[in-house]
Amino acid sequence: xSTVSHGHDxxxxxxxxxxxxxxxxxxxxxxxxxxxxxxxxxxxxxxSGPNGAGKTTLLRLCAGLVALERGRGRVLGVDLANxxxxxxxxxxxxxxxxxxYGDLTVTENVRFWGRTVGASESEIDLAVSRMGLxxxxxxxxxxxLSAGQRRRTALAxxxxxxxxxxxxxxxxxxxxxxGRDELDSVLKMAATAGATVIVASxxxxxxxKLATRQVEVIAGQVRKVVAL
Numbered sequence: 526x527s528t529v530s531h532g533h534d535x536x537x538x539x540x541x542x543x544x545x546x547x548x549x550x551x552x553x554x555x556x557x558x559x560x561x562x563x564x565x566x567x568x569x570x571x572x573s574g575p576n577g578a579g580k581t582t583l584l585r586l587c588a589g590l591v592a593l594e595r596g597r598g599r600v601l602g603v604d605l606a607n608x609x610x611x612x613x614x615x616x617x618x619x620x621x622x623x624x625x626y627g628d629l630t631v632t633e634n635v636r637f638w639g640r641t642v643g644a645s646e647s648e649i650d651l652a653v654s655r656m657g658l659x660x661x662x663x664x665x666x667x668x669x670l671s672a673g674q675r676r677r678t679a680l681a682x683x684x685x686x687x688x689x690x691x692x693x694x695x696x697x698x699x700x701x702x703x704g705r706d707e708l709d710s711v712l713k714m715a716a717t718a719g720a721t722v723i724v725a726s727x728x729x730x731x732x733x734k735l736a737t738r739q740v741e742v743i744a745g746q747v748r749k750v751v752a753l
Contacts, residue, residue, distance in 0.1 A: 539602060541566050541690055541721040542587055546596035547605075549586050556582035558745035559596065564723060569716050571736035571753070572725040579745040580725040581620070584692040587723065588618045601689055614641065617688030621695060623679035627668035631658050631678050634667055639685030652684040656711065673704030680711055691715060691722040697731065709735055 542564035549557040557579050564570050572580045585591040587600050589612035598605035603612045625634050632653055639649045653663050656677040667675060676696065683691055691712070697705045712722050712735055726732040733739055733753050741749040 538566055539599070540564060541568075541601055542723070543599045544586075544596070545598070547586065547593055547598045548595040549582050549591045550594045551582065551591075555594075556591075556745055557586065560742070560745070560747055562740060562747055562750075564721060566721050567716050567719060568738065569712060569722040569724065569736045571729070571732045571739045572723060572742055573727075573729055573732075573739055574742035574748075578742045580742050581694055582745075583742060584618060584620075584694055584723065584725055587612075587690065588616050588692050589613045590618070614686075615688065616690040616692060617683035617686055618692040619676075619679050619683070619694065619696060621698065623675050624682075625667045625675060625678055628666055630664050630666055631670070631674075631681070632663045634678055635681045635685050638682035642686050644685045644687070649685050652681045655684060655714075656681040657707070671704075672699040673701060673707065676700060676704065676708060677711070680708070684715075689720060691720055693722065693724045695726055696724060697726065697728050705731065 540563045542562060544560050544562045547557055547560045548555055560583060572583065574580055582591055586593065586598065586605065589605065589609035593605040593609070600612050601615050632649065635653055636649050639652065653659050658674065658677055658681060662674065667678060670678065696708055700708060716722055724732055724736065736753050739751045739753055740747055
């Protein structure tokens with residue numbers, strides 16, 4: 526996946542995610558109550574834990590979408606306490622919603638996201654092709670796509686944006702068996718090309734086959750880390 530390329534020697538870089546006693550508050554509730562976690566470039570990390578454990582908030586913290594209230598946190602070398610908005614254009618997050626415009630075509634959606642980082646038309650076309658969406662599909666409105674095709678369109682947007690950190694919240698939800706297999710292949714290719722992937726999932730058997738480590742989150746804290 527040549528469109529995910531960052532031109533750095535991973536051995537010389539600090540961790541992509543480096544959190545120490547990180548606290549994030551939603552309203553008055555500490556959704557993260559002191560998370561310590563390190564993720565290296567090229568890893569695929571599985572976040573597991575029950576509903577309400579803080580997995581989604583952890584992803585949003587890494588995306589610069591939730592404020593770091595206490596503790597220390599750096600993502601892609603950026604201090605989350607002071608400059609979290611600088612992280613946002615370097616990461617891509619896909620939640621339960623794909624964040625697509627239903628009245629735009631596949632290519633138009635991917636172009637919208639790619640242009641935020643100055644992606645060329647050839648890069649946009651390559652991202653669409655990498656996700657198996659070229660040909661007739663590229664010109665269909667997203668509203669006419671299957672759930673799997675919409676998910677692939679969102680992933681193509683991450684590729685076109687050259688996202689260095691992929692943050693995925695239950696990415697297999699709503700996909701059929703073929704779509705799930707295809708998603709797994711895409712994530713492996715992204716990691717091989719140098720991107721870092723963090724996946725929150727309840728589908729532990731499937732996701733653990735992808736991941737290098739499983740991080741269990743309970744009550745807003747990391748309770749266990751298991752090498753896979």
